[in-house]
Structures are given as structure tokens and as C-alpha cells.
Amino acid sequence: MEKFTVLDGLVAPLDRANVDTDQIIPKQFLKSIKRSGFGVNLFDAWRYMDHGEPGMDHSRRPLNPDFVLNQARFRGATILLARKNFGCGSSREHASWALLDYGIRCVIAPSFADIFYNNCFKNGLLPVVLPEADVDRLFYECASFPGFRLIVNLEQQSVSTKDGGQTMRFEVDGFRKYCMLNGLDEIGLTLRHADKIRAFEASRREQFPWLFR
Amino acid sequence: MGQTLYDKLWNSHLVHQDEDGTALLYIDRHLVHEVTSPQAFEGLRLAGRKPWRTGSVVATADHNTPTTGWEQGIDGIRDAVSRLQVETLDANIRAYGAKAYFPFLDKRQGIVHVIGPEQGATLPGMTVVCGDSHTSTHGAFACLAFGIGTSEVEHVLATQCLVARKMKNMRVTVEGPLARGVTAKDVALALIGRIGTAGGSGHAIEYAGSTIRALSMEGRMTICNMTIEAGARCGMVAVDDSTVAYLKGRPFAPGGGEWDQALAYWRMLRSDPDASFDGEVALDARAIKPQVTWGTSPEMVVPVDDEVPDPDREKDPTRREDMERALAYMGLRPRTRITDIRLDKVFIGSCTNSRIEDLRAAAAVVRGKRVAPSVRLAMVVPGSGLVKAQAEKEGLDRVFRDAGFEWREPGCSMCLAMNADRLEPGERCAATSNRNFEGRQGDGGRTHLVSPAMAAAAAVSGHFVDVRNWR
Numbered sequence: 049m050e051k052f053t054v055l056d057g058l059v060a061p062l063d064r065a066n067v068d069t070d071q072i073i074p075k076q077f078l079k080s081i082k083r084s085g086f087g088v089n090l091f092d093a094w095r096y097m098d099h100g101e102p103g104m105d106h107s108r109r110p111l112n113p114d115f116v117l118n119q120a121r122f123r124g125a126t127i128l129l130a131r132k133n134f135g136c137g138s139s140r141e142h143a144s145w146a147l148l149d150y151g152i153r154c155v156i157a158p159s160f161a162d163i164f165y166n167n168c169f170k171n172g173l174l175p176v177v178l179p180e181a182d183v184d185r186l187f188y189e190c191a192s193f194p195g196f197r198l199i200v201n202l203e204q205q206s207v208s209t210k211d212g213g214q215t216m217r218f219e220v221d222g223f224r225k226y227c228m229l230n231g232l233d234e235i236g237l238t239l240r241h242a243d244k245i246r247a248f249e250a251s252r253r254e255q256f257p258w259l260f261r
Numbered sequence: 262m263g264q265t266l267y268d269k270l271w272n273s274h275l276v277h278q279d280e281d282g283t284a285l286l287y288i289d290r291h292l293v294h295e296v297t298s299p300q301a302f303e304g305l306r307l308a309g310r311k312p313w314r315t316g317s318v319v320a321t322a323d324h325n326t327p328t329t330g331w332e333q334g335i336d337g338i339r340d341a342v343s344r345l346q347v348e349t350l351d352a353n354i355r356a357y358g359a360k361a362y363f364p365f366l367d368k369r370q371g372i373v374h375v376i377g378p379e380q381g382a383t384l385p386g387m388t389v390v391c392g393d394s395h396t397s398t399h400g401a402f403a404c405l406a407f408g409i410g411t412s413e414v415e416h417v418l419a420t421q422c423l424v425a426r427k428m429k430n431m432r433v434t435v436e437g438p439l440a441r442g443v444t445a446k447d448v449a450l451a452l453i454g455r456i457g458t459a460g461g462s463g464h465a466i467e468y469a470g471s472t473i474r475a476l477s478m479e480g481r482m483t484i485c486n487m488t489i490e491a492g493a494r495c496g497m498v499a500v501d502d503s504t505v506a507y508l509k510g511r512p513f514a515p516g517g518g519e520w521d522q523a524l525a526y527w528r529m530l531r532s533d534p535d536a537s538f539d540g541e542v543a544l545d546a547r548a549i550k551p552q553v554t555w556g557t558s559p560e561m562v563v564p565v566d567d568e569v570p571d572p573d574r575e576k577d578p579t580r581r582e583d584m585e586r587a588l589a590y591m592g593l594r595p596r597t598r599i600t601d602i603r604l605d606k607v608f609i610g611s612c613t614n615s616r617i618e619d620l621r622a623a624a625a626v627v628r629g630k631r632v633a634p635s636v637r638l639a640m641v642v643p644g645s646g647l648v649k650a651q652a653e654k655e656g657l658d659r660v661f662r663d664a665g666f667e668w669r670e671p672g673c674s675m676c677l678a679m680n681a682d683r684l685e686p687g688e689r690c691a692a693t694s695n696r697n698f699e700g701r702q703g704d705g706g707r708t709h710l711v712s713p714a715m716a717a718a719a720a721v722s723g724h725f726v727d728v729r730n731w732r
Contacts, residue, residue, distance in 0.1 A: 064583070064586070065580075065583055066459075066583070068558075068696075068698045070677075070696070070698045070699070070700060070701050071698065071699060074700060075678060075679045075701075076679070078324075079296075079325065079340070079342040079343050079345075079346050079679070080342070081303070081345065081346060081349050082300065083300045083303075083411075093699065093704060099686075099704045103342070131579065132459060133458060133459040133462070133492065136458055136459070136492065137696060137698060138394050138677075138696075139297070139392060139393055139394040139396075139408035139409060140296075140297065140410075141297070141300075141392075141411040141412060142411075159462065161459070161462065161492065162462055162463060162492070162493075162494050163394055163408055163410060163489075163494060166409075166410065166413070167410035167412065170410060171412065221281070221426065222281045222283070223279065223281060223283040233308075234412075234416060234424060235308070235310070235416050235419045238285060238416065238419075238424065239419070239420060241277050241422075242420075244276055244277055244285075245276055245287070245313075245420065245421060245422055248276045249287065249314075249421065252287065256386070256523075256526065257519060257522075258515030258519045258522075258523050259289050259387065260316065261513075
């Protein structure tokens with residue numbers, strides 16, 4: 049997993065509540081057996097005017113000029129500003145992979161769906177929860193100021209405007225923060241407890257033998 | 262103070278807990294399907310790791326599999342990308358092994374959340390995970406069951422554990438008898454209508470009350486299945502006689518002396534009377550009518566005798582915009598009566614509503630009637646090969662076929678349209694599945710979520726009807 053420390057990034061606003069993972073990456077692209085290459089199909093149904101299928105030359109497809117990520121001023125955005133319950137629906141981790149592959153490193157929203165939130169941390173994509181009023185203001189500023197950027201500092205758990213005028217703090221679980229700051233492999237960390245897992249398993253096998261038949 | 266069912270399940274699987282609350286949870290059952298597992302197996306291989314306990318793995322191919330043309334074998338999967346995914350699961354299970362594998366074409370193959378309980382591979386007191394959000398289904402058996410992402414699939418394969426933090430407890434109590442024609446699906450939709458699609462975020466939900474106790478295991482599975490649409494990763498129901506009766510004699514249920522030993526343990530899997538919950542929701546079953554979704558989120562739902570809401574009456578501007586966008590996508594005008602909405606297709610199936618009881622309920626409505634000529638396609642997709650066989654034994658397939666329904670092979674099918682079953686742009690469908698998201702059943706497709714009986718009645722009538730008045 050790629051480390052996440054400080055991100056100074058252009059912000060793109062996606063002004064919809066309850067954006068589900070079917071929108072983030074439609075099902076026809078889940079047929080891949082790889083982790084990469086999903087970025088070109090991020091928000092496929094909103095982003096393109098035609099129906100997308102795997103194997104197409106996506107660079108030749110007609111873009112929807114109204115969709116926010118297609119607007120020139122948001123090209124190269126690495127921070128996505130979103131509304132409540134972002135990432136609801138299916139557990140597909142392809143949603144996190146698609147956002148990352150597109151270039152998004154951080155999503156800011158008033159709330160996230162639980163499974164999506166979890167998946168983000170496994171891949172170095174930082175989900176930041178800010179109060180609704182702050183998110184409202186960021187949407188306003190993003191619309192008002194072309195080139196609007198934010199600085200996201202994971203160590204300090206802060207989101208700041210470029211001029212330093214505003215700094216907002218966010219909460220993040222200590223273990224997840226540690227893994228993300230250091231780009232750590234969670235499986236490796238868990239396997240440090242291998243003896244404990246084996247002991248737990250042995251006692252469970254004795255107590256509930258039918259679970260191990 | 263007493264413990265909730267969730268507290269008990271959590272505590273009994275705790276391998277390790279750090280001071281900050283980060284825990285390692287032991288996983289008893291790992292359900293695997295073809296869409297969310299290839300990258301996990303690949304990750305294992307790249308890191309040179311071996312699965313910890315393949316005896317915990319039960320696998321099947323369900324998302325991509327076709328519902329017609331099984332006589333052609335694997336070539337029946339026309340889409341080469343889908344076929345590769347199914348073959349990749351075959352290869353991974355061959356390489357690593359599993360407790361049980363029900364591959365494409367096996368007579369026990371089916372939707373992973375149907376076959377787990379059906380095989381007795383889902384048992385009370387277990388932790389059950391799967392790379393699929395509808396894993397919440399298995400909570401009907403007093404399991405701690407929840408969906409995980411692919412990195413977590415790999416983590417469970419490699420360590421038999423998950424890194425987790427304890428959620429909050431929420432209890433949803435439903436009391437009273439359900440009216441004729443009102444089902445578990447309607448209870449689930451009514452709940453989501455009440456608390457919203459994020460209403461259960463961060464919580465484990467326990468369903469309680471006389472209505473829940475009176476439900477069959479199939480009904481409880483439907484409600485637990487829809488828990489994720491209320492934002493909670495897991496839903497659960499305490500063990501009672503129905504749970505025990507369902508499991509007795511299933512292939513992977515404990516046998517002999519172990520059955521009694523298991524039973525003694527299972528009977529303890531309920532919340533203590535003095536347990537406290539962080540959130541409580543109460544529903545009056547008598548007030549629940551058949552539900553129909555009108556929008557692009559399961560919370561956009563009304564009773565069948567109501568009308569499509571009017572955004573002009575919504576004060577909150579964000580909500581109003583969401584409603585307007587949903588109505589535009591759905592091609593609906595505000596204040597249209599739900600019973601005036603006409604359907605192009607009807608889909609009876611999915612991990613929510615494809616079990617034998619669902620098919621019986623739909624067949625009872627359809628018996629002796631015909632699908633309306635205006636309905637282009639009405640299809641029944643049984644949840645598993647065994648559900649299909651049982652339905653055929655009862656003659657339900659004839660009831661459906663005689664009425665003009667297509668009787669298909671098992672799988673996820675048009676719930677998410679990863680195989681060839683899908684809506685065309687603009688087509689409107691009454692579906693017994695779980696998500697009415699934009700494009701879920703096919704690009705531009707319009708989904709209305711309903712119960713099996715409501716879907717069957719809509720197929721016959723060509724539009725929604727109140728199944729409480731069905732003759």
C-alpha cells in the first residue's frame with residue numbers, strides 16, 4: 049500500500065448524497081481479475097455519453113460535458129468532495145481501486161458507508177469525515193474559486209485551505225492511521241499474532257468441534 | 262449488566278484487542294465467490310503466503326453465471342471475461358482446496374447466501390464473512406455475518422482473522438401480526454423508509470419482537486439481507502425453535518452427539534433481558550402495508566396505496582434535488598398513484614427473495630392466471646439448484662411456465678446484471694431484489710423493489726396492485 053502523509057491537492061466536488069458503489073464502478077467492470085485499470089471507468093455511466101463495456105477503447109468514447117470530472121477546471125483533482133453516505137451499497141473494493149487508479153487520494157464527506165470506508169484504508173485512499181456545515185462551506189468555496197485546493201495532513205488529522213485561513217480537524221482510528229502513514233501490510237501485522245491465533249483456534253476446536261468438521 | 266447477542270458473538274471471537282479498541286476477530290466461515298476473490302488469491306500468491314484454514318471456505322460461482330443454456334457447459338458463458346472469472350475461481354479452489362465447492366453447473370450451485378444456510382454451512386454462533394455486502398443474510402441464524410472487501414478476503418484467507426472495531430448495538434423491534442399479503446420484504450423496506458439508508462451505519466442490528474419470531478427462517482433471512490440497505494453491515498436474530506428446526510439434518514449441520522452439544526450452546530445465543538442497546542427502533546407490524554420503491558435508493562419507498570411523492574413539498578434542498586434527480590431517472594411524475602405504474606419486466610430472484618417460500622408465495626398469486634401482454638419478460642430465477650429442484654417437485658415451475666413466466670437456472674442474475682440478464686435503457690421492472698440504484702439492473706433500467714407476491718401480482722396485472730386484495 050502506498051503511504052499517505054500530506055496531500056496538497058485540487059478538489060473536485062460531487063454534489064450528490066448516497067453515491068453508491070454501483071455508480072463509482074459499474075458491475076460490467078468487476079469481471080476483471082486484476083486490481084488495476086479501473087480508473088478509466090470510474091463513474092462510467094455519469095462520465096460518458098454511451099454505454100461502456102470492458103475491452104472498449106475508452107479514450108474514444110464521448111464524454112458527458114456536464115459531469116464534474118470532465119470539466120477542465122477539475123482535471124488532475126486528487127481530492128473528491130462528496131455528500132453523506134458516500135460509497136453505500138455493494139462491498140466491491142473495485143470502488144476504492146477505481147478512485148485511486150483515477151488519481152483520487154482522499155475523499156471528504158459528512159459520512160461514509162461502513163464497508164467502503166474500511167476498504168479505503170486497505171489501499172491508501174484516505175476517507176475524511178467532516179461536519180456537514182464544513183462540507184457545505186467547502187462545496188461553496190470549491191464552486192466559487194477556480195483552482196480550489198486543500199491540504200490534507202494525516203499525521204495532524206487536519207484539512208486546511210491553501211491560505212491557512214481555515215483548518216478543520218478530523219478523527220481517524222489510531223491503527224488505521226499508523227498503517228496508512230507507513231504504508232504497512234496489514235496481513236504482516238496480523239501474522240505477528242500467529243501464535244495467539246493458533247491458541248485461540250485450538251481452544252475453539254475443543255469447545256465447538258462441529259465448527260471444524 | 263447483560264450482554265446483547267452481538268456482544269456475545271463479538272466476545273466469543275476475540276483473539277486479541279489493542280488498547281485503542283482495534284481487535285482481531287476469529288472467522289469461522291469464509292464464503293467465497295468469483296467476483297471478489299481473484300485479486301485476493303493473487304495477493305496471497307504474490308506474497309508467498311498459504312491460506313490459514315481452507316476448511317473454513319465454502320465457495321460457489323453465482324454472480325456471472327448464465328441462467329439459460331446450461332446444456333452447453335462452460336461455453337454457455339458467452340462473455341469471455343465472465344468465463345475467465347468463473348474459471349479463475351475453479352483454478353484457485355483446485356490449487357488451495359475448500360470445505361465445499363459448488364461450481365457452475367453443480368446441482369447444488371446457487372447464490373452464495375442461499376446455499377450457505379441450505380447446506381447447514383451457516384450455523385449459530387459463527388462469524389461468517391464473504392466479499393459481498395449481503396452477507397448480512399446469515400445473521401438470521403444468530404451469526405455475526407458481514408460483507409468485506411477483497412483486501413479483507415485476502416486477510417481472512419491468510420490469517421483466519423479480521424482487524425475490526427466493535428460496532429454499536431441497535432435493536433429493531435417489530436410487534437404484531439402482519440396482514441395477509443404483507444411479508445418480511447415489506448417489513449425491511451418499511452424500516453429503511455423509516456431510518457434511511459444510512460440509519461444503521463456503525464451499528465449491528467438485532468431484530469426482535471413477536472413479528473420476527475413468527476417469521477420463517479426464509480423471512481428472517483430476507484430481513485437480515487436488507488440490513489445493509491439500512492446502512493448496517495450486519496443484522497441478526499436470536500436462536501429459537503425455528504432456527505433449530507431449519508438446521509436439523511442439513512448436510513453440514515452437526516450430527517450425532519455433537520448436535521445436542523451444539524444445541525445447548527445455540528440456545529444461549531440471545532440478548533440477555535437486561536442488555537442495553539445504543540439505539541432502539543420500534544415498528545408496528547399492523548401498520549405495515551405492501552411496499553414499493555419509487556426512486557433510486559431503497560429509502561425512496563412508499564406503501565402501494567400511496568403515490569409518488571412531490572419534491573415541491575420537500576423543504577430540505579439537498580433532499581429535494583435528490584428526489585428530482587431520482588424522478589427524472591425513473592421517468593415518473595410526482596403524485597402518480599403507485600398502482601398506475603406500468604411494468605415492462607418482472608424479476609423474481611436474488612439473495613433477498615429466491616428461496617422456496619418466496620417462490621411459493623409468488624406461485625400462489627400467479628396460479629391459473631397469465632402474465633399481462635404488456636409485460637415483455639417475467640422471469641423466475643431460483644436461488645439455488647436445490648431450491649429449483651424443490652420447486653419443480655412441488656410443480657411450481659409449471660405454475661410459472663403456464664402463466665408465461667420464464668423458469669431459469671439459479672444465480673444472481675438480474676439483481677445486478679453481471680450476466681446476460683438485464684434491463685434495456687428505460688425499461689421498468691418490478692424486482693424482488695435489494696437495490697434500485699441507477700443502472701443496477703442494466704444501464705438506464707428502472708427498478709421498483711417489492712416482495713415476491715407483489716412482483717407476481719404486478720406481472721399478471723401489468724401494473725402494481727395491492728396484493729392484500731388479490732383474488
